[in-house]
Amino acid sequence: MTDTARRPRRRASSDADKEERRRQLLAAAKTVFARKGFHAATIADVAREAKLSYGSVYWYFDSKDDLIHALIESEQEALRHSVEAAMRSAASDDPLAAVRAAIRATFVFFESDSRATKLLFRDALALGGAVEKHVHGIYERFIVDVERAIVAGQRAGVLADAPAHLAAYSVAALIGQLAQRRSQTDDGIDAEAMADFVVWFLMDGLRKRDPS
Amino acid sequence: MTDTARRPRRRASSDADKEERRRQLLAAAKTVFARKGFHAATIADVAREAKLSYGSVYWYFDSKDDLIHALIESEQEALRHSVEAAMRSAASDDPLAAVRAAIRATFVFFESDSRATKLLFRDALALGGAVEKHVHGIYERFIVDVERAIVAGQRAGVLADAPAHLAAYSVAALIGQLAQRRSQTDDGIDAEAMADFVVWFLMDGLRKRDPS
DNA sequence: CCTTGTAGATTGATTCATCAATCAGTAGTG
DNA sequence: CACTACTGATTGATGAATCAATCTACAAGG
Numbered sequence: 143m144t145d146t147a148r149r150p151r152r153r154a155s156s157d158a159d160k161e162e163r164r165r166q167l168l169a170a171a172k173t174v175f176a177r178k179g180f181h182a183a184t185i186a187d188v189a190r191e192a193k194l195s196y197g198s199v200y201w202y203f204d205s206k207d208d209l210i211h212a213l214i215e216s217e218q219e220a221l222r223h224s225v226e227a228a229m230r231s232a233a234s235d236d237p238l239a240a241v242r243a244a245i246r247a248t249f250v251f252f253e254s255d256s257r258a259t260k261l262l263f264r265d266a267l268a269l270g271g272a273v274e275k276h277v278h279g280i281y282e283r284f285i286v287d288v289e290r291a292i293v294a295g296q297r298a299g300v301l302a303d304a305p306a307h308l309a310a311y312s313v314a315a316l317i318g319q320l321a322q323r324r325s326q327t328d329d330g331i332d333a334e335a336m337a338d339f340v341v342w343f344l345m346d347g348l349r350k351r352d353p354s
Numbered sequence: 355m356t357d358t359a360r361r362p363r364r365r366a367s368s369d370a371d372k373e374e375r376r377r378q379l380l381a382a383a384k385t386v387f388a389r390k391g392f393h394a395a396t397i398a399d400v401a402r403e404a405k406l407s408y409g410s411v412y413w414y415f416d417s418k419d420d421l422i423h424a425l426i427e428s429e430q431e432a433l434r435h436s437v438e439a440a441m442r443s444a445a446s447d448d449p450l451a452a453v454r455a456a457i458r459a460t461f462v463f464f465e466s467d468s469r470a471t472k473l474l475f476r477d478a479l480a481l482g483g484a485v486e487k488h489v490h491g492i493y494e495r496f497i498v499d500v501e502r503a504i505v506a507g508q509r510a511g512v513l514a515d516a517p518a519h520l521a522a523y524s525v526a527a528l529i530g531q532l533a534q535r536r537s538q539t540d541d542g543i544d545a546e547a548m549a550d551f552v553v554w555f556l557m558d559g560l561r562k563r564d565p566s
Numbered sequence: 567c568c569t570t571g572t573a574g575a576t577t578g579a580t581t582c583a584t585c586a587a588t589c590a591g592t593a594g595t596g
Numbered sequence: 597c598a599c600t601a602c603t604g605a606t607t608g609a610t611g612a613a614t615c616a617a618t619c620t621a622c623a624a625g626g
Contacts, residue, residue, distance in 0.1 A: 153575055155621055160575090181393045181480070184611060195577045197614085206612070268393075268480040292560065302562045305551065308543070311535065312528055312555060319527035329520070339517065343524060347559030348504065350514045365594055365601050372601090396585060407603045409588085418586065 164202050167192050171213050176257035180210055180265040207269075214266055217258050218280045224251045225284075241291065242341050244284075245317060249333035252321040259325035263318065281318075285310045313344055376414050379404050383425050388469035392422055392477040423488070426478055429470050430492045436463045437496075450553070453503065456496075457529060458549035464533040465545040471537035475530065493530075497522045525556055 154163040170192035174183045185206055189196045203209040228247035232239045252259045262280075289310035295301030317340060324336065331339070366375040382404035386395045397418055401408045415421040440459035444451045464471045478489040501522035507513030529552060536548065543551070 153620055155575075163575095179480070185613085186611080196579095196612095197577055198575075200613070201575065264479055267476055268391075295560070300562055301560050302558065304555070304560065305543075308541070308551060309555065309560060312532065312552075315531035315535070316524055316528055319531060320524065323523065323527070331517075331520070339520060340524075343516070343521065343559065345559045345561045346514065347555065347557045348507070348513050348516065348521060349557045350512055352564070367595060367601075375601090397587085398585080408605095409603055410601080412587070413601065 160202075163194075167194070167199060167202055167209075168213050168216060171209055172217075172257050172261060175210065175213070175265055176260040180268055185209075210265065210269065214261065217261055221248070221251050221258070221262075222280065222283070224248075237291070237295070238341070238345075241288070242337065245340055246334050246337035248317055249321055249324070249337045252325060253333040256325045259322055263322045281311075281314050285314050288313050316340060316344070372414075379406070379411060379414055379421075380425050380428060383421055384429070384469050384473060387422065387425070387477055388472040392480055397421075422477065422481065426473065426488065429473055430488075433460070433463050433470070433474075434492065434495070436460075449503070449507070450557070453500070454549065454553050457552055458546050460529055461533055461536070461545035461549045464537060468537045471534060475534045493523075493526050497526050500525050528552060528556070 152159075154160045167188065171188045174187045174191050177183070178187065185199050186196055188209070189199050192199075199209070203212065225244050225247045228243045229240045232243035234240070285307070289306045292301060292304075292306045292309055296303060296306070320336060320340065324333075364371075366372045379400065383400045386399045386403050389395070390399065397411050398408055400421070401411050404411075411421070415424065437456050437459045440455045441452045444455035446452070474489070474492075497519070501518045504513060504516075504518045504521055508515060508518065532548065532552065536545075
């Protein structure tokens with residue numbers, strides 16, 4: 143069905159090979175965990191998906207927890223890279239442009255990979271303590287940036303007074319929930335339109351503006 | 355610590371007794387599941403918490419799945435009742451009042467019961483298919499109401515044009531995420547102030563309004 | 567080039583622990 | 597006395613983690 147199907151017969155000897163094998167295992171784990179959920183999925187499932195034996199999984203990862211941990215970390219990094227790249231290439235004259243670009247990149251990222259969505263939103267929560275903190279981290283960085291932008295806007299007199307941190311958290315929460323929803327139900331709205339809706343909603347709210 | 359501590363010695367014979375015993379088991383399950391999470395919690399934990407024997411749990415519930423299912427259903431009903439009562443007693447002259455009342459009631463409900471929060475937001479997602487649908491249900495009802503209100507507001511010309519369903523979903527998502535956040539971190543904002551912030555944010559957005 | 571030695575990658579049967587679910591037995595209640 | 601709520605030891609299944617055996621890729625010496 144996917145490119146994962148090619149069975150790796152050759153044994154990994156060089157460091158590059160081993161890294162590649164590790165990547166294959168992470169890819170298999172991503173598929174399996176996204177399909178069945180972390181708890182329901184077994185190491186045997188992952189090994190089967192990766193066309194490797196049960197024991198080999200333990201050659202590359204210490205435990206099932208270690209595996210999901212590494213996986214979530216790598217997905218988070220991918221998302222962060224994607225968002226940061228989008229923000230860098232945004233026009234710098236419009237202060238809203240960077241925000242819009244970041245939000246768009248987020249929706250595009252999740253749209254292009256529904257497995258990542260399930261992983262980050264469903265499984266990350268299903269795990270206790272350690273990972274929960276970890277997931278909080280990915281939000282936190284984003285929230286700090288947004289909060290800073292909001293405060294700047296308030297100083298400049300273009301944004302209303304409001305608890306900036308709470309508002310920033312709300313932005314992140316809304317984006318996350320909508321991204322998750324998109325992975326489950328299709329309402330025919332593409333990722334960029336969705337992002338634009340979010341930006342509009344966050345900026346102007348539901349109440350009709352007087353045309354001034 | 356709680357009223358759950360009183361050990362039930364007397365055997366439940368009447369229908370009322372049996373219903374009470376069932377309630378006790380649900381209360382115990384709520385405590386245990388909220389503390390350890392659904393997967394990590396065992397039936398033995400629940401039995402111990404309820405001061406009943408292992409086998410008795412199976413006298414009242416068919417399976418562990420049946421138990422969590424019944425529990426989530428009862429929590430959802432409690433939330434729905436609480437919100438509906440608040441809306442009924444809201445002033446009917448201000449169209450925003452009912453919305454504000456509903457949002458307040460939601461935050462108050464979750465604030466008064468952090469176990470319910472964990473249950474509905476963490477465990478419900480960790481479970482697969484059937485329960486996921488079920489949880490979707492509680493949102494859906496709320497969303498339909500909000501959507502209707504939004505459309506009415508748009509007809510009356512006081513709300514901006516926007517995809518009403520998406521906006522309604524956003525409202526629900528924001529409330530849910532913020533309620534969940536409150537159960538984890540305390541930022542010294544009480545439930546009603548939080549609700550008022552949400553209403554303001556949803557209505558007016560971040561951009562400063564012209565004082566007209 | 568062709569051995570042949572070896573480190574370490576790969577295997578999967580086995581171990582060990584956990585826990586849901588059952589069931590035969592016990593005792594409270596009407 | 598009969599009914600049925602209740603008990604908790606037992607069973608059976610599952611699955612994470614281990615480990616001794618096997619195999620392979622590479623290298624060093626002929």
